Amino acid sequence: MPELPEVETTLRGIAPYLQGQRIARVTVRDPRLRWPVPEDVRKAEGQRVVQLRRRGKYLLVELEQGGLIIHLGMSGSLRVLHQSRTPEKHDHFDIELENGTCLRFNDPRRFGAFLWVDGPVDAHELLRHLGPEPLSDDFTARYLHRLSHGRKLAIKNFIMNGQVVVGVGNIYASEALFMAGIHPQRAAGRISAQRYAGLVDAIRDVLNRAIKMGGTSLRDFVNADGAPGYFTQELLVYNRAGGDCFQCGGRIRQKVIGQRSSYYCPVCQR
DNA sequence: ATTGACTCCTGATGGC
DNA sequence: TGCCATCAGGAGTCAA
CATH class of the missing domain: 1.10.8.50 (Helicase, Ruva Protein; domain 3)
Structure with a gap:
């Protein structure tokens, strides 16, 4: 998988297009990932992206109410599409913005994850027991x-x-x-x-x-x-x-x- | 409490 | 060309 540098690279690549934008639609084409993608992810529709962050190898999409967690697993990748493209094999889901930009997730091995969190996105159980960030001062x-x-x-x-x-x-x-x-x-x-x-x-x-x-x-x-x-x-x-x-x-x-x-x-x- | 094995899944690669 | 075995960047879960 993508380790920290690859997730950070992905974050930096997508953040400018997502921050502050409003999500028009979440389309789950194939929910079979590490855990089945919950219907709840559509709660993101109509909401503005307050902030995009990384915690370990998790990408956190903080919304006005709740948030999304994306993990790339071993073979996942996120692409920013500026015009519509025909979905290909293993394109599991899209996050479409009101301005027409689309974030598309592809993951052949399906070890990735796409989850909904009610409340603060950091509060999710998956993140609860994580150690310090290696690039922070806590890591000594x-x-x-x-x-x-x-x-x-x-x-x-x-x-x-x-x-x-x-x-x-x-x-x-x-x-x-x-x-x-x-x-x-x-x-x-x-x-x-x-x-x-x-x-x-x-x-x-x-x-x-x-x-x-x-x-x-x-x-x-x-x-x-x-x-x-x-x-x-x-x-x-x-x-x-x-x-x-x-x-x-x-x-x-x-x-x-x-x-x-x-x-x-x-x-x-x- | 700590550790190691197993598991999920598809695709690329190499040997025959 | 086909068939088969092996390997791959993660990490939760289980059993010892």
């Missing part, structure tokens, strides 16, 4: 170090857990751990405060740079204009199994950790 080495105390799970799984920190998915977890020189399988509780400081810096740095490049497109991520992200060419280890480590010249390895492919340099990462 001290916080990570304390939270990891005594925990034996692999550091990669630890930082990919949304209750620990949001937005770090499989690609950027591998990248940040390489940058910080930490082996992805190291027990989270066996990493010093100092090394956590390096990891926090690495996570912030890789996410910020990826946002600047419009995200990573391995196969299907496209932004609101339908263009891919360019961070793919900046990846240091992800998807580079067998390639040379840019730091030591050794061989990049691929290993399944917690059911997900992980990439790392066994020499540089301990």
Whole structure:
């Protein structure tokens, strides 16, 4: 999926067209997503978009009364259409504005979500237990170090857990751990405060740079204009199994950790 | 409480 | 060309 940088890229791409505009119609063409799309989403019709925000990998559409939550899942994308286009396969829903602009959601794997929230959009249960935003001041080495105390799970799984920190998915977890020189399988509780400081810096740095490049497109991520992200060419280890480590010249390895492919340099990462 | 396995689904890819 | 296995960026849920 879209990880934090891809969701942020999507947000920045669609926000200018949505903020302050009035929603004319919500059309659900195929409600089969991660959870069936509720009829309630049509409560958005006639309402003005007060604000568009991101929380972790969730896009939040705050309306005058209630709001919408959109998650891109693994293969979802949102496109802004300036003129009408024939819906294609996997185009699950449209949010049409009074000014004629249309936001169209496509998701082949159907792991995405489109939900209605009564009341404040942040109050939804899905968002209740999320950890801090990695680009906020709440995300510190001290916080990570304390939270990891005594925990034996692999550091990669630890930082990919949304209750620990949001937005770090499989690609950027591998990248940040390489940058910080930490082996992805190291027990989270066996990493010093100092090394956590390096990891926090690495996570912030890789996410910020990826946002600047419009995200990573391995196969299907496209932004609101339908263009891919360019961070793919900046990846240091992800998807580079067998390639040379840019730091030591050794061989990049691929290993399944917690059911997900992980990439790392066994020499540089301990 | 913490952890790991399983699950949802379609599509791309590679081997034979 | 077809068939089959494998893999894919997420994350909720369940069982141990």
